[in-house]
Amino acid sequence: MTIFLQTLADGIVLGGIYSLAAVGFSLIFGVMGVVNLTHGIFVLCGAYGALIVWQALGIDPLLGIPIVMAVLFAVGYGYQRTLIRWAVKRSSLLATLLLTFGVALMLRNIMVLVFSPDIQSITPSYAFSFFRIGELTFDLVRISALGASLALLLLLALVLNRTGMGRVIRATAQQELGARLCGVNVDHVYGLTFGVSAAFAGAAGVIIGIVLPFSPPDEVPWTINAFVVVVLGGIGSPAGALLGGLLLGIASTMTSAFIGPAFPNVMTFLILVLMLLLRPNGILGNAFAGSR
DSSP states (O other): OHHHHHHHHHHHHHHHHHHHHHHHHHHHHHHHOOOOTTHHHHHHHHHHHHHHIIIIIOOOTTTTHHHHHHHHHHHHHHHIIIIIHHHHHHTOHHHHHHHHHHHHHHHHHHHHHHHOSSOBOOOOTTTTOEEEETTEEEEHHHHHHHHHHHHHHHHHHHHHHHSHHHHHHHHHHHOHHHHHHTTOOHHHHHHHHHHHHHHHHHHHHHHHHHHSOBOGGGHHHHHHHHHHHHHHHOBSOHHHHHHHHHHHHHHHHHHHHHTOTTOHHHHHHHHHHHHHHHOTTOSSOBTTOTTO
16 A cells, blocks of 8 residues: 555656646647647756756756746747747648757757767755655655646646736637737737747756756657647646646556556557547647637
């Protein structure tokens, strides 16, 4: 029983990280209909950004999250207003799939040149601290990572539901033409959406960097995980990302503990196929589908 509860607790922690890593992917797909294959790159940019901040400035990675988010917000906004916007206007949404795939390949190779293909890790001062609750063991890094993930997901939910920018984003997602007729600068809204997505992907990268080792090729698994989380939980909402991430995290740790460490990916894609067959809109459905 102890092993089961410990595995469940580890799955919840991992699921929280998956949720934060996927929420930006979900937001872009829900608002713009774009499958952003550079999402994993943004996640790794956050991890390497945290590494730079930690090594060069001596700032705790969690305290460096606002810096990383600000930089990646600007990068994401510029990326959408240039390459993504041009691809959509000159061709179609399908072209963005090829564009983002090509950009991801180029940026991954640039990361290899700049940071080397070696596996990196961030070990803050509390990296080896832990505490016990009964027979369960919790390390401080993972609990801090889970807390930061939940806080950021709550922040995004508040932004989308309680602020003017969030209402404009939701209105544009539900009915683009109606938003344009009301005077909304839709191109600017799309840029903001991409910027927010990149910022939260970067924040996830910071948290991933203190929990897991990382290297440039890891951008592919994080993009795939984001896609699976969106399929599980639903499109466009932090709640859907949280639910999908928790399900994926628990399934991964349970599979690894009770079936074998070589099988989590098999279980992930089995769950993905079953969800696409049985409930393709995810458990919570499309958060922006009401007016479409």
